[in-house]
Amino acid sequence: MKKVIIIGAGFAGLSAANRLSKCGLGLEITLFDKKERSDFLPVIPDCIGRGINPELLACDIAYSCRKLKAGFIREEVLSVDFESRQVSTAQASYSYDFLIIASGSQTNFFSNQDAQDYAFSLNSVNDVKAIIKALGENKFDNFIICGGGYTGVEAAANFWLYLKKKGLIKKIIIVERAPAILGPLPDWMKAYAEKNLKNMGIDILTNSVIEKIEVNKVTLSTGRVFGNPMLIWVPGVRTADFIQKLAVNKNPQGRIVVDEYLRANQYCFCAGDTALFGKNNNFLRMAVQFAITEGEHAAKNIIRSIRNVPLKKFRPLDLGYIIPMANNRSCGRVFGLNVKGIIPTLLHFMMCVFRLKGGGRC
Numbered sequence: 123m124k125k126v127i128i129i130g131a132g133f134a135g136l137s138a139a140n141r142l143s144k145c146g147l148g149l150e151i152t153l154f155d156k157k158e159r160s161d162f163l164p165v166i167p168d169c170i171g172r173g174i175n176p177e178l179l180a181c182d183i184a185y186s187c188r189k190l191k192a193g194f195i196r197e198e199v200l201s202v203d204f205e206s207r208q209v210s211t212a213q214a215s216y217s218y219d220f221l222i223i224a225s226g227s228q229t230n231f232f233s234n235q236d237a238q239d240y241a242f243s244l245n246s247v248n249d250v251k252a253i254i255k256a257l258g259e260n261k262f263d264n265f266i267i268c269g270g271g272y273t274g275v276e277a278a279a280n281f282w283l284y285l286k287k288k289g290l291i292k293k294i295i296i297v298e299r300a301p302a303i304l305g306p307l308p309d310w311m312k313a314y315a316e317k318n319l320k321n322m323g324i325d326i327l328t329n330s331v332i333e334k335i336e337v338n339k340v341t342l343s344t345g346r347v348f349g350n351p352m353l354i355w356v357p358g359v360r361t362a363d364f365i366q367k368l369a370v371n372k373n374p375q376g377r378i379v380v381d382e383y384l385r386a387n388q389y390c391f392c393a394g395d396t397a398l399f400g401k402n403n404n405f406l407r408m409a410v411q412f413a414i415t416e417g418e419h420a421a422k423n424i425i426r427s428i429r430n431v432p433l434k435k436f437r438p439l440d441l442g443y444i445i446p447m448a449n450n451r452s453c454g455r456v457f458g459l460n461v462k463g464i465i466p467t468l469l470h471f472m473m474c475v476f477r478l479k480g481g482g483r484c
């Protein structure tokens with residue numbers, strides 16, 4: 123019986139397990155995750171503004187694994203030995219015939235210990251629960267979002283909605299190191315999002331960095347000081363700690379460069395945020411649609427390897443992307459068309475509902 127280990131029970135890991143469980147080869151499939159529950163990340167910013175219960179976004183991994191007839195080991199993977207084909211945790215080492223690394227990404231604190239101590243991250247259901255709990259204490263005067271990417275912009279709009287519903291007038295500030303928010307997106311989208319945020323009264327400070335973080339104040343590189351801040355730390359993500367030690371090609375975020383079959387080597391495939399797929403500096407972005415399809419494809423190529431038939435190249439289909447805004451003035455590109463307003467907001471939630479229960483999720 124061939125043993126397949128999957129590290130990470132997120133979108134990529136669960137869709138891979140789902141595919142493998144249906145192949146009829148009697149595989150021994152084991153999922154590893156450091157958490158008990160798998161988080162549905164695209165909706166977590168909406169828990170702040172729209173009042174969605176974060177508990178609805180966490181699915182019990184053990185339950186999903188029982189449904190898929192896969193094993194579940196709730197342990198953090200600390201290292202992988204490609205030579206001996208073993209995965210190790212603090213408790214034990216486990217051998218595999220094939221491995222899928224689908225451990226997603228985590229908040230990058232860029233070694234800033236103060237940010238780790240005082241800031242809130244927004245990368246899990248527990249993160250958003252901590253934010254909501256702290257908001258309940260009503261002790262903040264300034265809401266500072268460090269990072270003007272997708273998550274920062276979405277978070278800022280949700281804080282705006284939260285404060286509006288509570289009838290509170292406080293400052294929301296996006297602090298972005300680059301000259302513009304939403305880095306690689308088309309100019310029209312950046313302009314639309316920026317205008318929309320400004321209409322909500324949100325300040326956007328570009329070419330600025332957070333220089334000092336203290337218990338009750340944040341100082342920017344420009345010298346501006348914000349007292350009683352709630353600091354939301356979303357300047358970027360990086361892959362899991364064990365990946366940093368792996369002798370494979372990686373980009374600065376620690377995403378593993380994979381070949382056209384999604385392999386890091388003959389017996390190790392990668393999927394989701396962990397995998398860097400593409401060429402000529404044109405790589406797939408981190409997104410649910412790619413995590414799900416890569417997970418499935420990696421699983422199918424493992425099945426082909428076991429059956430001794432040629433592997434198939436991964437050919438991604440990009441359906442587009444949306445920047446959801448809590449005031450329903452979202453924007454994005456869907457099926458090659460530019461979209462803005464309420465339509466992309468509705469599409470975002472329709473996709474989320476569709477995906478909430480699919481691909482091996484509970």
Ligand SMILES: Cc1cc2nc3c(=O)[nH]c(=O)nc-3n(C[C@H](O)[C@H](O)[C@H](O)COP(=O)(O)OP(=O)(O)OC[C@H]3O[C@@H](n4cnc5c(N)ncnc54)[C@H](O)[C@@H]3O)c2cc1C
Binds near residue numbers: 134164394
């Ligand atoms: C706030 C936010 C909003 C987003 N909104 C959107 C959106 O609107 N649309 C979209 O397409 N994408 C969105 N994304 C991105 C999307 O959520 C990710 O691309 C997707 O979750 C990646 O799936 P994955 O399976 O690779 O990783 P994940 O879903 O993150 O799963 C990885 C799993 O691996 C586990 N793990 C990590 N390290 C270890 C270890 N060492 N040992 C064991 N287990 C480990 C984790 O606990 C986790 O369960 C958003 C992300 C965030 C944070």
